[in-house]
Amino acid sequence: MSKISPLAYIHPEAKIGDNVEIGAFCYIDRGVEIGDNNVLMNSVTMLYGARVGSGNIFFPGAVISAIPQDLKFCGEDTVAIIGDNNKIRENVTINRGTAAKGKTVVGSGNLLMEGCHVAHDAIVGNDIIIGNSTKLAGEIVIDDHAILSAGVLMHQFCRVGGYTMVGGGTRFSQNIVPYSICARDPAAYCGLNIVGLRRRGFEREAINTIHEAYRIIFQGGMALADALDTIRREMPQTPEIQYILDFIDDSKQRGFCR
Secondary structure (H helix, E strand, O other), X not given: OOEEOOXXXXXXXXXXXXXXXXXXXXXXXXXXXXXXXXXXXXXXXXXXXXXXXXXXXXXXXXXXXXXXXXXXXXXXXXXEEEOOOOEEOOOOEEEOOOOOOOEEEEOOOOEEOOOOEEXXXXXXXXXXXXXOOOEEOOOOEEOOOOEEOOOOEEOOOOEEOOOOEEOOOOEEOOEEOOOEEXXXXXXXXXXXXXXXXXXXXXXXXXXXXXXXXXXXXXXXXXXXXXXXHHHHHHOOOOHHHHHHHHHHHHXXXXXXXX
16 A cells, blocks of 8 residues: 655656655656655655656655756657666656657666766666766666766766776766776776676686786787787687677777776
């Protein structure tokens, strides 16, 4: 049975699941869809286009599915999709999509800390931590199990690879390769995210293989094409190596932090 404060506003056309808690001064717009077992603390705003899964917690001041901060937006019918079991902390803002993709997506099991912003058409994967006041620009992609520390500024169209750690205050306008640590100004590859990989259960052999691939790419003294060719010819083609190769191949237009 849902618990809804009499001080909350819920539009008659909104759809609310079972066992949902909605606190005082929340605003639920028309067409919003909220699944089961969600908690909306006081003063949460869900605007048109919000599609929320189950088991999420939204802290005070969160604003979900506001129109994009993009001057090209012309009122098109778009959505902001939130998966399951996320923690959306105070004053987080997640904008809905534009005609570019039609949707902004935040997956499942994520922690979005206070004051972070997810712009239009962003794709945020699963089991990701995004630190306080970090800002994600439009049409970015963050792969699963990444961590972005506080105060990170992510330029539009960039991609962050999985199992990556981005240091606090980092600003970047190129992709960040998987399994790595990225920090400094300008942003640069700072080594392998060994602690994170161990915590995620990666075996020593897999970690060593990833480390050798990046040694060839970043320290081998070869042109990038030659380094990638060497990896393909001389290294075991494990899933981790294939992910790295595919990621770099997909980064040809934007480049990646080195």
